Amino acid sequence: MTTTANNNPTAENGTTVFIPLNKLKKHPKNARKTPHSDASIEAKAASIAAKGMLQNLVVEPERDSEGEPTGLYLVSVGEGRRLAQLLRVKRKEIKKTEPIRCVIDTANDAAEISLDENVTRENLSPADEFERFRELSENRGWGAEEIAARFGVTAHVVKQRLRLGAVSPKLMQVYRDGGLSLDQLMAFAITEDHARQEQVYDNLSYNRELWIIRRDLTKTNVAATDRRATFVGAQAYTEAGGTIIRDLFTEDRGGFYEDAALLDRLVIDKLERIAAEIQEAEGWKWVSVHMDYPHAHGMRRTYPRSVELSEEDAAAYDAAQEELERLSAEWEDADVDLPPETVARFAELEAEIERIDATRHAYDVQEIMRGGMFVVLSHDGEARIERGFIRPEDDAPGPEEAQNSETVIDGVRVNGDGEIIEDGEQDEDSDHVATLEPEDEDAGDDGKPLSDALIRDLTVDRTLALRLALGEQPDMAVIAVTHTLAAQTFYRGVDAHCHEIRPTSNHLAAHADGIEDTAAAKTLADRHAGWASDMPRDVADLWSFVAGLDHASLMALFAHCASLTVNAVKLPRETNRRRAHETAGKLATAVSLDMTAHWTPTVRAYLGRVTKAHILAAVREALGDQAAERIADLKKQAMAETAEQLLAGTGWLPPVLRTERPAWLTDDESDAFGTVADVIAPQAQNDDRFTVAAE
Structure with a gap:
């Protein structure tokens, strides 16, 4: 009723x-x-x-x-x-x-x-809820927004339930039966490929950590944080037909790019477009596009030189600088936001100053006509442009350079044309001595040069005097040695120095792939390019350039040239450089080298290349016994990956990378030296960030 x-x-x-x-x-x-x-x-x-x-x-x-x-x-x-x-x-x-x-x-x-x-009410099973939401979407054609409006939840919640409802029915039943937790089901929902989900599930061991599930599901994909994805961009990739897998349950930082081959092709295409634009604008003879920098190119490199600004550019630069200073002073103490037109004017002036500054250095036209450049993808997802490379077939020296250049091959002096230099016999000490010819006592003195033997003796006296004098003038010795190092570092094919000092630089890329793509290598390359652009075009002017530097600049150039000769690389079965490596350690201490600024213990750099015992030792030293015990039962790959996460931010270093603290350093000043275990381990024992479930 x-x-x-x-x-x-x-x-x-x-x-x-x-x-x-x-x-x-x-x-x-x-x-x-x-x-x-x-x-x-x-x-x-x-x-x-x-x-x-x-x-x-x-x-x-x-x-x-x-x-x-x-x-x-x-x-x-x-x-x-x-x-x-x-x-x-x-x-x-x-x-x-x-x-x-x-x-x-x-x-x-x-x-x-x-x-x-x-x-007495029993809630609906979450599995049933996920599947019913999926059915609403598929059978009714409703989108997430419409479903959300009918159930009073957010569209994001609906998308999550729809994604969970799309998990393989086999895994959904395992979840119903209690074989998977909701968090684990969420991890599997990162992809809608049922076959892939079931394959990963079947291959799981007793360790079903969420990150392991997600890692295995996306192993063949490319993370959105990868340099290739950053360079191409999500829009260009999807417009080309690519699919991005997104994890709706965690911060996925943009998801995963499913088609790695398509992404690689898009990277090369974009690099080639950039290369073509630069070649057309600058006129280089050739350009070469690579995903990674071709370290074994075997080419000589040139650098831009300082050039004088034209009168027009110099006047424009002074005017822009003057107006910028006036505007800055005018608005320096203003308490209000700058007007849009003033902001725009600031930007215009700064752009003009930057444009003119860029013209202060330029490559020689001949170098551009016979040289080229590499366009590669940098480690941070930007196009890396490296100019000024001369191929061997294009590297024929000029007449004067060929005439003056010489080298030594198997103890024989050879000039720039490859001809043997016949400069006399060798004495018992293997010194070249000019062949003495009997003097013609009756010959006249007019126009007759001094004999080679006499010139040798006189220059021996001069060399001895120079050694004595230079040894008494340390400041001039620094100039002379800096000149010698710079002449051989930045010039090729000529001996423009009188010191028998031969700097050699070990090519690090021959020992470690990717080393020259690191931030440290980029900083060093930029420093070298900066000095190279300041060098005079003619090596004959180098002495005046070096001697004219202020003390700080002179020492900076000396330090740069000297730094390139450092070799602390330990090679297999190397037995004759023990003392050299000891000295490298002392040098590291002297310069307070902190390798934590340049290196972290990743799977690729260390953890994936050592034994499980080494991994456990690293975790134990950095975080204590408890953290090491939690990962002790993991397989090698899982242990290395887990250890990478645990050691992140701890500052742990393997012994070979640690800098020994100097004897004079007090305990209060020792933070940058030694290990970090005694600092981190106690506080990490009870830190939830370092707990790892091995079940």
């Missing part, structure tokens, strides 16, 4: 009635004392708006102290739905007199039935 409460205020128990919303109030015996959450009320309101009131409320008439009906009704069951309807009134979706379907219950205890509704 259905009636209206206004017509029958004393309806019998079990009667269904429609009661105006403003006549309903919460029953004081309602079992729920903790208020409904805003999200719960929001979801109920959205559901009622979309589908109507699916469940009636259970109420009883309110009576006053004398037992007379007040005309209001107390809600024993359905308080959340009442609040949802009030929310709809507030939003002006319905009126406050909206009739609500209710059932009168005067037989049962209100507190008991309120409790009963919540205690």
Whole structure:
């Protein structure tokens, strides 16, 4: 029987009635004392708006102290739905007199039935929920936004449930049976490829860490943080037909690019476009595009030289600089935001100054006509342009250079044309001595040069005097040695120095792939290029250049040239450089070398190339015994990857990279030296960041 409460205020128990919303109030015996959450009320309101009131409320008439009906009704069951309807009134979706379907219950205890509704109810299985959301999307054609509106949740929540509903039915059943946790199911949902999900699941060991599941599922994909993805960009990749896998349950930093081959092709295409534009603008003879820098190119490199600004550029530079200084002074103390036109003018002036500064250095036209450049992808996802390389077939020296240049091959002096230099026999000490010819005593003295033997003797005296004098002038000795090092570092094919000092520089890329793509290598290359661009074009002017440097610049050039000769590389089966390596350690201490600024213990750099014992020793030293024990049962690859995460930020270094603290250093000043285990291990013992579940 259905009636209206206004017509029958004393309806019998079990009667269904429609009661105006403003006549309903919460029953004081309602079992729920903790208020409904805003999200719960929001979801109920959205559901009622979309589908109507699916469940009636259970109420009883309110009576006053004398037992007379007040005309209001107390809600024993359905308080959340009442609040949802009030929310709809507030939003002006319905009126406050909206009739609500209710059932009168005067037989049962209100507190008991309120409790009963919540205690005896069993929530829907999450697996069923995920699959039903998926069915709504597939069968009804509803998108995430529409489904979200009908259930009062966010579109992101709907997308997560849809993704979970797309997990392989086999794995969904494993989840239902308790074989997978919800977090593990979320990890599998990173891809919708059922075959791939099942393959990874079948290959899992007892260790089912979330990061291992995600790693194995994306092993053939490219992370969005990869330099290739950064360079190409998501839009260009997707427009080319690529698919990006996104993890809706973690911070995926842009997802994973599914088609690595397509991404590589897009990288090369973009690099080739950049190379063509630069070649057309600058006129290089050739360009060569590579994903990685071709270290074994075997070419000589030239650098841009300083050039004088044209009168027009010099005047424009001074004018721009003057106006920039005036504007800066004018707005320096301003408390308001700069006007848009002023901001734009600042940008124009800075761009003009930067443009003119770029013309202060330029390559020689001949070098551009016979040289080329490499366009490669840098480690940070930018196009790396390396100019000024001369191929051997294009590297024929000029007549003067060929005539003056010489080298030594198997003890024989050879000039720039490859001809043997016949400069006399050798004495017992293997010194070249000019062949003495009998003097013609009757010959006249006019125009006759001094004999080679006499010149040799005189220059021996001069050399001895130079050694004595230079040894008494340390400042001039620094200039002379710096000149010698710079002549051989920045010039080719000529001996423009008189010191028998031969700097050699070990090519590090021959020993470690990728070393020249690191940030440290880039910094060193930039420093070298900066000095190279300052060198005079003619080596004959180098002495004047070096001698004219201020003391700080002179020492900086000396230090740079000297730094290129450092060789602390330990090669296999090397037995004759023990003292050299000891000296390298002393040098590291002297310069306070901190390798934590240049190296971290990653799987690629260290952990994947050592034994499990070494990995455990590293974790134990940095984080303590407890952290090492937690990963002791992992397989080698999983142990290395877990250790990489644990050691990140700890500053741990293998012994071969540590800098020995100097004997004079006090304990308070020793932070940059030695190991970090004694500092980190105690505080890491109870740090949740370092807990690893090995189950």
